[in-house]
Amino acid sequence: MNNPFELTVMMYHYIRDPGDAAEAGSGIPGMSVAAFEMQLDELAKQHRFVSWREVQMALQGQSNLPSSACLLTFDDGVHDHYLNAFRILRGRNLSGLFFILDRTKDDGLVLGHKIHFLVSALGVAGLWEAIWRRLNVAERERFTQAETKYQRKYPANSLDGRTNLLKAILQRDLSVQVDPILSDLFEKHIGSERETSGNYYLSIQQIQEMSAGGMHFGGHSRSHPWFDWIDAEARRMEIQASADWVGQFEPGPWAFAYPYGGLSDDSPKLLQAQGFLAAFTTQTQLVHTDPYFIGRLDGEEMAYHGRLYD
Numbered sequence: 001m002n003n004p005f006e007l008t009v010m011m012y013h014y015i016r017d018p019g020d021a022a023e024a025g026s027g028i029p030g031m032s033v034a035a036f037e038m039q040l041d042e043l044a045k046q047h048r049f050v051s052w053r054e055v056q057m058a059l060q061g062q063s064n065l066p067s068s069a070c071l072l073t074f075d076d077g078v079h080d081h082y083l084n085a086f087r088i089l090r091g092r093n094l095s096g097l098f099f100i101l102d103r104t105k106d107d108g109l110v111l112g113h114k115i116h117f118l119v120s121a122l123g124v125a126g127l128w129e130a131i132w133r134r135l136n137v138a139e140r141e142r143f144t145q146a147e148t149k150y151q152r153k154y155p156a157n158s159l160d161g162r163t164n165l166l167k168a169i170l171q172r173d174l175s176v177q178v179d180p181i182l183s184d185l186f187e188k189h190i191g192s193e194r195e196t197s198g199n200y201y202l203s204i205q206q207i208q209e210m211s212a213g214g215m216h217f218g219g220h221s222r223s224h225p226w227f228d229w230i231d232a233e234a235r236r237m238e239i240q241a242s243a244d245w246v247g248q249f250e251p252g253p254w255a256f257a258y259p260y261g262g263l264s265d266d267s268p269k270l271l272q273a274q275g276f277l278a279a280f281t282t283q284t285q286l287v288h289t290d291p292y293f294i295g296r297l298d299g300e301e302m303a304y305h306g307r308l309y310d
């Protein structure tokens, strides 16, 4: 493959309609099924869809990608991907690359997903308040310091801003302290976290069915941490967990997507050592110079807030 190389990579998360089995009354919005289908129609006019296998072979120098190649990727291994994405892709004879978390139902929800449920149930202000009430003096100090640090990046003058500010604080500086607090709040306000997570993430059977239907799978860590927040040994273990998990479903070498798009300089070396050939970021980019930092376009963002390539 030439360097730099051109590849349009779409990134998707939730694809759901209110009331369907993926949304399941959670109130957590996503990209509607109709918007997803419409975007595939639009992309098809300008692109040739390629599978992970074709990208893998091109990265290994065994073949070339067609011009205007487009790869469809899906993060977090949520039920939406079986229910809606897989059904639609199979109907169009397309393949997707799904970045799954190494998780079984006994592991519960990852922090970021607990936050989604709780923001939907309590509102940002309600969740903010409920957490604050449960923090001790030292934790409140830590919280306030983090709040000051992230305020410039996530100005809290809109609802989205406040949500992103709270997420940044909880997913980084307070992640260890709030994880059990969020689980408590989940049980109190929503119900059984174990039961919810059992329906929330793809089951082994669903992954196997999707794999038999031409879908491909890549790693997305075990606990979905910011890679620039945890240390090198923790990064190594997260990547190894992904290699062990994805290896059950997909022949290597594999692809990886950085949780939250968090980057660290040592990730390529760690990924390569565990059998990963490429890694995907959340940075908007169509031309790439490094197979371990391949940028992507956010499909949901483009469907609702912008146009393709403006």
Ligand SMILES: [Zn+2]
Residues within 6 Å of the ligand: 075, 076, 220, 224, 259, 260
């Ligand atoms: Zn993710």
